[in-house]
Amino acid sequence: MIGFLCILIIVLIGYYLQPVLFPPATETKKVEQNQRTVRHKALKHQTIETEGYAEYIKQPVGKFEATFGQPTKIEDSGFFFQTRYYSLDQGMLEVNVEAGNVSTIKVMSQKGELEPFKFGMTNRQLSEQINLSADFALDYDEEPVVIELSENDMRYRPLIAFKNDTFAILFFNGDSDKLIGAAYLDIENLLRLMPYQINSGNPLANRIQESNLDWNVLNQQKQTRLIESINQYRTLHKLPVFQTSSTAMTASKDLLKTFLTSPKKVLSQERMEEWETDQSAHLSNLSFELAPAELKKLAKAEETDYISGLFYSPTVDPLFSLFNWISRDRLNELYDDPDANSLGVAFNQESVLVLIQEPEKTKDSE
Incomplete structure (x- = not known):
C-alpha cells in the first residue's frame, strides 16, 4: 500500500509539473488581415447647364471675338499661352489662348450678370441657387484626379462644374463676402492654376517657356x-x-x-x-x-x-x-x-x- 501511494504521488506530481517544466510550443496562429485599402469615394459633383463664358472654353478664339469684338491688346505670358485683353464696361475681361483655342476666361466687375451668376452676390445666395460640391472626382489624361475643397475654399473660392467638362472658380471678397471675379477654364488649366488640395492624382506644373522671349x-x-x-x-x-x-x-x-x-x-x-x-x-x-x-x-x-x-x-x-x-x-x-x-x-x-x-x-x- 505504501509503495502504491508513493508511485501515485510521483505520477500526480509529474503530471501537474510537466506543463510547467516542459511548456508546449506556442502555436502561432496567423491572423488574416484585410489588405483592401479603404477608399472614401468622393460624391459625384453636380454639373450645371453650360451658360455664358463657359460656352467659349475649348472653342476657337475667333468664336469668342465674333461676340466680344477684337482685343485691345495681345501679350505673351512666357508660360505657353497668350493673353488677350478686351474692353468691358466697368470691369476687366481677359482671355488666355493656347494653340488658337480659348483655355481660360477671367472677368472682374462689381455689378452685372455673369451667367448663370451675378457680380455682387454673396456666397449664401450662390448656395441657394446651386448645390456646391466639396469633392471633385475627375479624369485627366486617363488618370483619376480627386480635388478636395476646404471650408474656406467653399466659402471664398467655390468650384463650379459645367456639363461641357469646363469649370468656373468664383472668387468672393474675403472681407465683404461678395462675388468680385470669376475664372472659367478647362481641366488642364484648372490643374495648373487651382488653389485647391489634390487628394489623388498630380497637379500640373507651370511650364516656363524656353524661347527667345525677352x-x-x-x-x-x-x-x-x-x-x-x-x-x-x-x-x-x-x-x-x-x-x-x-x-x-x-x-x-x-x-x-x-x-x-x-x-x-x-x-x-x-x-x-x-x-x-x-x-x-x-x-x-x-x-x-x-x-x-x-x-x-x-x-x-x-x-x-x-x-x-x-x-x-x-x-x-x-x-x-x-x-x-x-x-x-x-x-x-x-x-x-x-x-x-x-x-x-x-x-x-x-x-x-x-x-x-x-x-x-x-x-x-x-
Whole structure:
C-alpha cells in the first residue's frame, strides 16, 4: 500500500509539473488581415447647364471675338499661352489662348450678370441657387484626379462644374463676402492654376517657356497689368487708386532681387527647404508667400519702409492671382486699404513682390 501511494504521488506530481517544466510550443496562429485599402469615394459633383463664358472654353478664339469684338491688346505670358485683353464696361475681361483655342476666361466687375451668376452676390445666395460640391472626382489624361475643397475654399473660392467638362472658380471678397471675379477654364488649366488640395492624382506644373522671349519685357508687362488690375478693383469698389512712384517701384525691385539672390538671409532652414521644394515643383497649389516677419526682415536689410507688402510665387497669371489674394483674409487687406498710398510692383518670371508705401511728400503737400 505504501509503495502504491508513493508511485501515485510521483505520477500526480509529474503530471501537474510537466506543463510547467516542459511548456508546449506556442502555436502561432496567423491572423488574416484585410489588405483592401479603404477608399472614401468622393460624391459625384453636380454639373450645371453650360451658360455664358463657359460656352467659349475649348472653342476657337475667333468664336469668342465674333461676340466680344477684337482685343485691345495681345501679350505673351512666357508660360505657353497668350493673353488677350478686351474692353468691358466697368470691369476687366481677359482671355488666355493656347494653340488658337480659348483655355481660360477671367472677368472682374462689381455689378452685372455673369451667367448663370451675378457680380455682387454673396456666397449664401450662390448656395441657394446651386448645390456646391466639396469633392471633385475627375479624369485627366486617363488618370483619376480627386480635388478636395476646404471650408474656406467653399466659402471664398467655390468650384463650379459645367456639363461641357469646363469649370468656373468664383472668387468672393474675403472681407465683404461678395462675388468680385470669376475664372472659367478647362481641366488642364484648372490643374495648373487651382488653389485647391489634390487628394489623388498630380497637379500640373507651370511650364516656363524656353524661347527667345525677352523676359525683361514680359516682366514689365505683367507689372503694368497687375497695377492696372489692382487700381481697377479699387475703382469698382469706390476706393482711391494707388499712385505709382519711382521710389516704391525701385524699392519693390530691390527687395525682390535681394530675396531671389540670397533667400537664406531671410528664411530659416525649414522655410528654405519649403522654398526650394516649391521652386523645383513649379506648382500653383504649392504657393510660397513670405511671412510678415520675413518680409520685415528683408525690408530692414534694405533699409526700406513700407505700410504693407506681399511676396508671392508662383504668379503665372496676374489677374487670376489677384482674385486669389482678394479672396483670402490677410491678403485682401493690401487692396482694400482706404488710403491712396504709393504702390510698387516687381516681377521676375513666376515671382512677384508688391509694396505699399506712404505717398511721397511734395512741396505742394507740405
